[in-house]
Amino acid sequence: xxxxxIKSALDEYALRATLDRPSLGQTITAAAELQRSAPQPRNHPxxxxxxxxxxxxxxxxxxxxFVSYALAPIVGRGLAGDFNRQEAIATATAVADPELNxxxxxxxxxxxxxxNLSQTVASDTITLKRVYADSNLIAVHYTIQSLGAHVDAxxxxxxxxxxxxxxxxxFVATGGYGFSLICGQAIPTEVRxxxxxxxxxxxxxxxxxMDKSSIVISLATPSxxxxxxxxxxxxxxxxxxxxxxxxxxxxxxxxxxxxxxxSYFDASSLHESxxxxxxxxxxxxxxxxxxxxxxxxxxYVRHSYSYRTATAGDSRPNEPFQYSFTAPQVAExxxxxxxxxxxxxxxxxxxxxxxxxxxxxxxxxRFSQPVAASASNWRPFADLVGPGFATENGYSNEYSLTGRxxxxxxxxxxxQADGSWLYIVTGNVxxxxxxxxxxxxxxxxxxxxxxxxxxxxxxxxxxxALSSK
Amino acid sequence: xxxxxxxxxxxxxxRGEIGGLSLLVVRYEGQAVRAAYLVCHDLAVAEDVVQxxxxxxxxxxxxFDQSRPFAPWFLRSVVNAALxxxxxxxxxxxxxEDRLAAxxxxxxxxxxxxxxxxxxEAVWAALDHLSPQQRAAIVLRYYLDxxxxxxxxxxxxxxxxxxxxxxxxxxxxxxxxPAWLQPTTKE
Numbered sequence: 001x002x003x004x005x006i007k008s009a010l011d012e013y014a015l016r017a018t019l020d021r022p023s024l025g026q027t028i029t030a031a032a033e034l035q036r037s038a039p040q041p042r043n044h045p046x047x048x049x050x051x052x053x054x055x056x057x058x059x060x061x062x063x064x065x066f067v068s069y070a071l072a073p074i075v076g077r078g079l080a081g082d083f084n085r086q087e088a089i090a091t092a093t094a095v096a097d098p099e100l101n102x103x104x105x106x107x108x109x110x111x112x113x114x115x116n117l118s119q120t121v122a123s124d125t126i127t128l129k130r131v132y133a134d135s136n137l138i139a140v141h142y143t144i145q146s147l148g149a150h151v152d153a154x155x156x157x158x159x160x161x162x163x164x165x166x167x168x169x170x171f172v173a174t175g176g177y178g179f180s181l182i183c184g185q186a187i188p189t190e191v192r193x194x195x196x197x198x199x200x201x202x203x204x205x206x207x208x209x210m211d212k213s214s215i216v217i218s219l220a221t222p223s224x225x226x227x228x229x230x231x232x233x234x235x236x237x238x239x240x241x242x243x244x245x246x247x248x249x250x251x252x253x254x255x256x257x258x259x260x261x262x263s264y265f266d267a268s269s270l271h272e273s274x275x276x277x278x279x280x281x282x283x284x285x286x287x288x289x290x291x292x293x294x295x296x297x298x299x300y301v302r303h304s305y306s307y308r309t310a311t312a313g314d315s316r317p318n319e320p321f322q323y324s325f326t327a328p329q330v331a332e333x334x335x336x337x338x339x340x341x342x343x344x345x346x347x348x349x350x351x352x353x354x355x356x357x358x359x360x361x362x363x364x365x366r367f368s369q370p371v372a373a374s375a376s377n378w379r380p381f382a383d384l385v386g387p388g389f390a391t392e393n394g395y396s397n398e399y400s401l402t403g404r405x406x407x408x409x410x411x412x413x414x415x416q417a418d419g420s421w422l423y424i425v426t427g428n429v430x431x432x433x434x435x436x437x438x439x440x441x442x443x444x445x446x447x448x449x450x451x452x453x454x455x456x457x458x459x460x461x462x463x464x465a466l467s468s469k
Numbered sequence: 470x471x472x473x474x475x476x477x478x479x480x481x482x483x484r485g486e487i488g489g490l491s492l493l494v495v496r497y498e499g500q501a502v503r504a505a506y507l508v509c510h511d512l513a514v515a516e517d518v519v520q521x522x523x524x525x526x527x528x529x530x531x532x533f534d535q536s537r538p539f540a541p542w543f544l545r546s547v548v549n550a551a552l553x554x555x556x557x558x559x560x561x562x563x564x565x566e567d568r569l570a571a572x573x574x575x576x577x578x579x580x581x582x583x584x585x586x587x588x589x590e591a592v593w594a595a596l597d598h599l600s601p602q603q604r605a606a607i608v609l610r611y612y613l614d615x616x617x618x619x620x621x622x623x624x625x626x627x628x629x630x631x632x633x634x635x636x637x638x639x640x641x642x643x644x645x646x647p648a649w650l651q652p653t654t655k656e
Contacts, residue, residue, distance in 0.1 A: 006611045009589035013596060014503030017512055021502065025494045028520050032490055032527040441598055450600065 111330045111358055112141070119321045123147035126282055126321045133276055134330040134357040137426070138193060138200060138265040140280055193265045194279040196272060200265040264426075268362075276329060281322045332430065333357045334461075342455045351438060351457040352420075358430040363423040363438055370443065370451055378443040378451060379413060384425055386436035386461075433461045475539060482530040490527050497540060498523075501547045507608045508551035508601055518550045541613065548608055555601030 112132040119126055125145045132139040193200045263280075270276075336354040343349075349367040356362075361384070369378055383390065414422045423438070437458045443451040474492060481489030498519060505515035526533075526543055533542060596604060609615045617632065 005589070006592060007614075009592040010507055010596075010608070010612050011503065012589060013593045014506045017506050018499070018502050018515075021512070021516070023494070024498060024502075024516060024520050024523075025491060028494050028498075028523045029487065029490055031520065032487055032524050 111332075112139070113327055115323075115325055117323050117325060119323070121321065128280065128323050128325070131278065131325070131327045132330065132359070133195075133267065133278075133327045134359070135270075135333060136266070136268045136355075136357050136360050136362065138195065138267045138276075138278070138327070139262055139359075140191075140193065140265075141262045142280075142282070144261065144282075191263045191283075192281045193263070195267065195270055195276045197277075197279075198270065200267055200270065202263070202265055272329070274329065275326050277324070278327050279322065279324045283321075330358060334430075336459055336461065338457065338459050340457050340459070342457065344453050344455050345451070347443075347451065347453075349440060349453075349455045351459070354436075354459060356430055356461070359426060359428070361425045361427075361429045363425075365421045365423060365438075365440070366419075367421075367443075369419065370445070377415070378445045379415070380421060380423070380440045381442050381444050381450070382423065382438060382440040384423070384436065384438050386429065387432045387434040389427065389429060389432050433463050435460050476535065479530065479533065479535055479539060482527060483533075483535070487527070490523065493526075493539065493543075494523055497543060500540075501544060504544055504608055504612055505547050505551035505554075507596070507612060508548055508605045509555035510597070510604070511555075514554050515551060518554050519547055522547045522550055544613055545609070545615070548605055548613065552601055552605040555604075 111134075112130040114130050115128040117128040123146060127143045127145070129141045129143060131141070191202075334356045336356070338351040338353055341348055341350040347367060347370060349365065352364040352366060354361060354363050363384070365380065412424045412426075414424065416422055435458060437456055440453050440455040440457075442453050445451060475496065478489035478492035482493075501519045501522065502512075502515050505518045506512055509515055509518065522543065525546070533539070596607075599607065610617070
C-alpha cells in the first residue's frame with residue numbers, strides 16, 4: 001500500500017471506532033470556562049471534571065461499543081483461523097443477561113449463598129447480600145446505605161452539607177456537566193476478609209463501578225494492594241481495591257443513598273476444603289468534605305484526596321463493620337492438562353495446564369527468560385479467545401467496560417515464585433465448551449523492547465469433563 | 470470554517486474570549502479523537518485526551534505562534550498525550566529504549582513501513598498488535614504526515630528512537646500478518 005492508502009486505512013479504522021460519537025464541544029467549553037474561573041488550586045477543577053468526562057465518555061463507549069459489535073463480524077473477516085476475536089467478543093456480548101446486575105455476572109449469582117446480614121453504625125448501614133467462594137476466588141456482595149446521601153449541584157458538596165450528627169462525611173463525586181455530585185455518601189476505606197482466621201488477599205485489579213440514572217461510570221485504580229492511598233497533598237485518601245460500586249439514591253437531603261459493592265479476594269492460597277468460616281470487615285472512615293476519586297493527569301482514577309485534610313473534629317474512631325458467617329465452597333472445578341510446547345523464534349514456551357472454576361480460568365505458562373542485559377523480566381503479551389469469550393489483548397485489561405457480562409476484573413498476569421507465569425481470566429468461562437486459544441503475541445522486556453512470537457496454544461474444553469477435577 | 474475563521478477564533482482565544490474555542494472544537498475534534506484513538510485504542514481514553522488537549526490548548530494559546538497553522542500544533546499534542554495515556558495504561562517501561570535505538574543500524578523506508586499490509590483490513594488487524602509507541606509512530610508519520618525529524622522533536626526523543634519505533638512497527642507487522650494466516654508449528 002502506498003502512503004495515501006495507508007493514511008486512508010488508518011482514517012477508516014478510527015472512523016469506525018468513533019462512529020456516532022456525540023460531540024464533546026459543550027463539555028470542553030464548560031471545562032475551559034471552569035478552568036478559567038475556578039478559584040481553587042489549579043488542579044482541583046480539572047480533576048473533578050475528569051470524573052465527569054469519563055462519565056460522559058463511558059456512556060458514549062456503550063453506544064459506540066454497540067455499533068462496534070454490530071460491525072464486528074465485518075471487521076473481523078480479515079482474521080483467518082479457528083478463532084476470531086471479533087466474533088468471539090460479539091458473541092460474548094450476546095450471551096449477557098440484560099436483567100443481570102452488572103456487578104454480579106451470572107455464574108457467580110447462581111452459585112452464591114444469600115446472607116442478608118445488616119449492621120448499622122450512626123447513619124450508615126452495611127448489608128452483606130451474598131457470598132461466593134471456591135478454591136480460587138471469594139466474592140462478597142454488600143450494600144452501603146447512608147442516611148442523608150443525596151445528589152447535589154455540579155458546584156460540589158459544600159462544607160455546610162455535612163450530614164447532621166456526623167462530623168465529616170465522605171462523598172462520592174460524579175459531578176459536572178449534567179452529572180450531579182453525590183454528597184454525604186459513606187464509602188469504605190478498607191475491607192478485609194479472613195477465612196478460618198487467615199487473611200485472604202484482595203484479588204486482581206481495582207475497579208470502581210458506579211451508576212447514576214442511565215449513565216454508567218467505570219473507573220479503575222491501579223494499585224492491587226488497595227487501601228489507603230495518600231493523596232498528592234498527603235491528605236486523606238481513598239482508593240478502591242477490588243470494589244465495584246453502584247450508587248442509587250435521590251436528590252433530596254435525608255434520602256438514603258445506596259452503594260452496591262463487590263469485593264473480590266484471591267482464595268488460591270488458602271488450600272481449604274469444605275465450608276469456610278469467614279470474617280468480613282469494612283471501615284467507613286470519614287474525611288470531611290472531599291471528593292474521594294481523584295483523576296490523574298491522564299484522566300484515570302489513580303487515587304483520591306481531600307480538598308482539605310481531615311481534622312480531629314472531623315474524625316470519628318474507626319468503627320469497622322464486622323460480620324462472621326460460614327460459606328460453602330463451590331466444588332466445581334476442572335483441570336485441562338495441556339502440556340503444549342511451542343518454539344517460535346528460538347524460544348520455547350509451554351502451556352502446562354488450564355484450571356477452571358465456575359468464574360475463573362487460570363493458565364500456567366512456562367518459558368526460559370531470554371537473556372538480555374537490559375531486561376530481567378520478560379512478561380507475556382497475550383489474549384485468550386474461546387466460545388463467546390475474548391479478553392483484551394493485554395494492554396487494556398483494567399479499563400474495559402464492554403462485554404464480559406459485567407466482568408470488570410478482566411485478566412491478570414502473575415509471575416510465580418518458580419519463574420513461571422499464571423494468566424488469570426475472571427469471567428463466565430466454565431461452561432464455554434469447545435475450542436480455546438491462548439495467543440502470546442510477544443514478550444515484553446521493558447526497556448529491551450519486545451521479543452516477537454506469536455505462540456498460539458490451542459486447547460479444548462470437552463463436555464464430558466464438566467464437574468470433574 | 471475557513472482559515473480566516475480559524476485565525477479569528479485563535480485571536481479570540483488570545484484575547485481571553487472563550488467563544489473561539491467552540492470553533493476550533495467543531496473543526497478539529499473529530500480528527501483529534503481519531504488520531505488519539507489510533508494510538509491508545511480506547512475511545513474513552515481518546516476522548517478524555519482530546520478534551521484535555523483542548524483545555525490545555527486554551528490555557529497555552531498565548532504561547533502559540535499565530536503565524537503557524539493550528540492543526541499540526543494541536544494534533545501533535547493530542548498524539549503525545551494519547552501516547553502517554555496508552556503507555557501508562559500498558560505500564561511499559563522504555564527507559565533503555567534510547568540505548569537500544571543507538572545500536573540499531575536499520576534505515577527504515579517510510580513507504581515500506583506498512584508494505585506487509587496489502588489491504589486496509591490487514592492494516593486494521595495489524596494495528597491491534599502494535600505497541601502504543603509503534604502506533605504513535607505510525608500515526609505521526611502516516612496520519613499527520615510528519616517527517617522523522619519532526620517526529621523526534623514532537624516526541625522529545627532522539628531520532629534513533631523514532632527510527633527504532635518505525636522499524637519495530639514494520640517488523641511486527643511483517644511478523645503478525647502471516648501469523649494470522651498460517652497454522653502454528655508445534656515443536
